[in-house]
Amino acid sequence: xxxxxxxxxxxxxxxxxxxxxxxxxxxxxxxxxxxxxxxxxxxxxxxxxxxxxxxxxxxxxxxxxxxxxxxxxxxxxxxxxxxxxxxxxxxxxxxxxxxxxxxxxxxxxxxxxxxxxxxxxxxxxxxxxxxxxxxxxxxxxxxxxxxxxxxxxxxxxxxxxxxxxxxxxxxxxxxxxxxxxxxxxxxxxxxxxxxxxxxxxxxxxxxxxxxxxxxxxxxxxxxxxxxxxxxxxxxxxxxxxxxxxxxxxxxxxxxxxxxxxxxxxxxxxxxxxxxxxxxxxxxxxxxxxxxxxxxxxxxxxxxxxxxxxxxxxxxxxxxxxxxxxxxxxxxxxxxxxxxxxxxxxxxxxxxxxxxxxxxxxxxxxxxxxxxxxxxxxxxxxxxxxxxxxxxxxxxxxxxxxxxxxxxxxxxxxxxxxxxxxxxxxxxxxxxxxxxxxxxxxxxxxxxxxxxxxxxxxxxxxxxxxxxxxxxxxxxxxxxxxxxxxxxxxxxxxxxxxxxxxxxxxxxxxxxxxxxx
Numbered sequence: 402x403x404x405x406x407x408x409x410x411x412x413x414x415x416x417x418x419x420x421x422x423x424x425x426x427x428x429x430x431x432x433x434x435x436x437x438x439x440x441x442x443x444x445x446x447x448x449x450x451x452x453x454x455x456x457x458x459x460x461x462x463x464x465x466x467x468x469x470x471x472x473x474x475x476x477x478x479x480x481x482x483x484x485x486x487x488x489x490x491x492x493x494x495x496x497x498x499x500x501x502x503x504x505x506x507x508x509x510x511x512x513x514x515x516x517x518x519x520x521x522x523x524x525x526x527x528x529x530x531x532x533x534x535x536x537x538x539x540x541x542x543x544x545x546x547x548x549x550x551x552x553x554x555x556x557x558x559x560x561x562x563x564x565x566x567x568x569x570x571x572x573x574x575x576x577x578x579x580x581x582x583x584x585x586x587x588x589x590x591x592x593x594x595x596x597x598x599x600x601x602x603x604x605x606x607x608x609x610x611x612x613x614x615x616x617x618x619x620x621x622x623x624x625x626x627x628x629x630x631x632x633x634x635x636x637x638x639x640x641x642x643x644x645x646x647x648x649x650x651x652x653x654x655x656x657x658x659x660x661x662x663x664x665x666x667x668x669x670x671x672x673x674x675x676x677x678x679x680x681x682x683x684x685x686x687x688x689x690x691x692x693x694x695x696x697x698x699x700x701x702x703x704x705x706x707x708x709x710x711x712x713x714x715x716x717x718x719x720x721x722x723x724x725x726x727x728x729x730x731x732x733x734x735x736x737x738x739x740x741x742x743x744x745x746x747x748x749x750x751x752x753x754x755x756x757x758x759x760x761x762x763x764x765x766x767x768x769x770x771x772x773x774x775x776x777x778x779x780x781x782x783x784x785x786x787x788x789x790x791x792x793x794x795x796x797x798x799x800x801x802x803x804x805x806x807x808x809x810x811x812x813x814x815x816x817x818x819x820x821x822x823x824x825x826x827x828x829x830x831x832x833x834x835x836x837x838x839x840x841x842x843x844x845x846x847x848x849x850x851x852x853x854x855x856x857x858x859x860x861x862x863x864x865x866x867x868x869x870x871x872x873x874x875x876x877x878x879x880x881x882x883x884x885x886x887x888x889x890x891x892x893x894x895x896x897x898x899x900x901x902x903x904x905x906x907x908x909x910x911x912x913x914x915x916x917x
Contacts, residue, residue, distance in 0.1 A: 418442035419483060419591075420466070420563070425475035427461055427615075431803060435461040436615040439475070443563070443591060450602040450623060451595045453612035454637035454835050455807030459595045460490060462612065463565050466593055486561030490568045490595075490806055490833065491752060492552035496540040501532060504540065505555045512559070526554040531580045542682055545751065546577035546706030553581060557588075566594045568806070570601050571832045572751060574705040574858050597807075597835045599640050603627060611636055637837035643861050669693035669728070670852055671717065671824070676725035678716050686712030687723070688876045696730075696823075699853040701863040701884060704873035710856045711751060713873070714826045717854070718748040730823070744773070747817030751828040751856075753809040754802065762788065762804075762812055763797040769820045787819035790845055792838075806833030814842075818849070825849070828856045864888060 420443040427436040436458045443449065443466075451459045464470045465477060467487040489495050498504040502523055509519040527533040530550040532543075540548055549572070556564065566585075570578050578601075585592065585605055596602055602609070602623065609626040611619035613636055619626070626632065633639040671694040678686040687709040694700055702710045715721040719734070719742030727734040734742065750756050759765040766784045775783070788794050791811040796804075801812055810833055817825055827846075831839050843865045846853065857863055863870075863884065870887035872880035880887070 413444045413447075416444050417480065419445050419480040421476075421478045421480075422465075423476045423478070425465065425472045425477060427458075427465060427470060428473045429803070431800070433803065434615055436465070436472075439615075439617055441610060441617055441620060443593070446589075446591060447608060448592045448606040449594065450606040450609040450626075451593060451612065452597070452599070452602070452609055452626070452636070452638060453618075455833070455838055456805040457612040457636075458615040459612055460567055460805070461615075463487065463567050463593060463595050466563065467565050483562045484560065485563045485565065486556040486559050487565040488549075488553050488556050488567060488569055490571070491754075492545075492549040493540070493752075495552050495555065496548060499539060500537050501527070501540060501543070501551045501554075502536045504551060505558050508555065508559045522558050526558045527551075529557075529584055530554045531576075542680075542684065544705075544707030545572045546574055549573060550577060550580065553584070557584070561590060563591045563593065564588060566592065566596070568596055568598075568833055569594065570596065570598045572706075572829050572858070577706055578858075597638075597833070597839075599627065599638065599836070611638075633836075637835045639840075640836040642836075642840055642843075642865075668695070668731075670696035670698070670730055672726070672728040674726040676716065676723050676727055678712055678721050678723035685876050686721075687716070687873075689725070690878055692871065692878060692881075694852060694854070697850055697852055698869060699867045700855070701867035701870045701887075702854055702856045702873065703858075703860075703863075703870055703887070707875075708873040709876040710873055711828055712876070714748060714828055714854065714856060717824070718742060718746045718826060720748075743769070744820070745822055746824045746826065747820055747822040747851075748826040749810070749813045749817055749828060749830060751832065753806075753813035756813055756816070757801040757809070760800060761797065762793065762799050762801055762815075765801050765812060766815050766819050769816065783819050787815040790818055791815045792841055807835060807838050810834060811838065811842075814845070818845075822851055824852045824854070826854045826856070829858075830855065831857060831859050831862050860888070 422439050422441050425436060425439040426434070428434050439462065451462060453459055461470065465472060467485050496504050498507060505523045505526060506519050509522055514522065524533060524536070527536050530553060532547055532550050532554065535543055535547055540551065543551065569581060573581070582601070582604065592605070594602060594606055606623050609621045609623050610617060611621065611626065611632065618636070619632060673690045673692045676690040677688050680686055690713065702713065704710050712721065716723045716727070719739045722739065729745065732738070757765060759768060763784055766787050767780050770780045770783060785794070788796060791814050793808065793811055793815060801809060804812060810830065814830070830842060834842060839862060846866050853866070855863060855867060867884050870880070870882055870884050871878060
């Protein structure tokens with residue numbers, strides 16, 4: 402592995418750059434160096450992918466381009482000045498108004514648009530992003546995918562010359578992803594996209610800037626990047642384990658019908674009968690769920706954004722209290738024992754930061770064990786084992802909020818693994834993970850014996866872990882089958898919805914580049 406950047410400057414013949422980084426360093430207030438001697442040029446119309454391992458400095462670079470951060474040293478030059486817009490990794494960080502309409506309108510009003518022009522722009526971008534029917538709703542009442550589209554609409558309404566996207570596909574279902582890809586493909590300005598989703602990047606971008614330890618190591622075309630095996634391995638970008646799924650998609654799909662509750666046999670470890678949850682706003686999260694899951698079963702919970710997957714997970718973990726029957730290991734969950742579910746059920750939230758509150762990684766992982774009264778010596782041993790399992794050994798004294806998004810996700814998993822729960826629920830566990838991190842997570846999850854429920858839109862990732870698929874739609878169970886049967890039905894769906902099947906097309910093209 403090379404530690405010194407091997408960089409040949411990317412040049413567009415006959416064009417002048419309109420943004421240039423020259424020997425830029427960035428050091429955080431705690432002394433951590435995020436970027437070192439970064440130099441590159443950005444040209445008008447570039448579609449630039451910024452890639453690298455978790456913690457490589459990608460988001461820091463994006464925030465420097467956006468002007469949110471100022472370099473510690475070095476120089477950033479904008480030629481003729483540029484209007485820059487940024488979609489944050491967590492879209493909730495930029496939705497702060499009472500309604501989606503006001504969030505999209507906010508920047509336009511600051512720029513002095515008349516109310517009539519502003520309203521026209523708001524509805525136009527809401528229409529393009531498919532959120533016009535939610536325009537007067539509160540952001541927190543929307544699904545994650547709807548909120549992400551709303552945040553992007555607010556950015557695009559400002560007509561930026563440079564559009565910065567930080568993990569734009571994280572947590573999106575196929576419909577939301579397809580809508581966003583269509584909009585971005587028609588964007589006429591310059592795009593800088595930070596992502597670990599190489600299939601999305603291959604479809605959208607022509608150029609890739611590879612970061613490692615805060616330095617630019619390569620400045621490739623996208624085809625050069627995905628065809629270079631050594632670079633992919635060295636930078637944690639080797640996603641070739643996913644080729645197994647893409648190859649499978651060439652097989653003829655089965656014509657078997659979807660069977661409801663096909664796997665519900667034997668003595669159930671988890672049983673729900675007529676279980677429902679309604680939010681205080683009056684919106685139903687889940688409705689009349691009948692579901693059985695056996696001990697040590699590995700279940701994929703699948704459905705569109707807003708289908709009720711996270712709501713069901715929060716009910717199973719005891720965070721939400723619904724109506725109906727919920728039995729765990731034969732015992733009905735009542736108000737009295739619901740408060741003790743945390744000792745048997747572990748959940749990793751979609752946004753890992755929602756479950757951090759300690760000043761160090763060690764204290765974060767040790768918290769539950771301390772509440773159980775585990776001896777100090779045993780706590781130290783189990784915390785160390787958990788951190789090693791998620792490849793965060795040596796991070797004991799690091800502050801959780803100072804970690805990268807992928808590192809935070811792995812830390813959240815460590816806080817669950819250390820408790821050795823009977824049931825583990827993971828809500829979008831691959832969010833913000835680099836391909837190497839995804840492959841490591843597959844190894845970790847396949848090594849544990851707990852009952853497992855995984856919420857994800859990543860069909861390929863789920864295929865390595867789960868043996869059963871439960872499909873939700875509008876809060877109800879609409880399918881329950883073994884995972885291989887689901888994959889066959891999913892492949893048939895892709896054939897009928899080819900406009901959103903770009904992942905299969907990209908995978909096949911990349912396989913040809915990769916293997917020659």
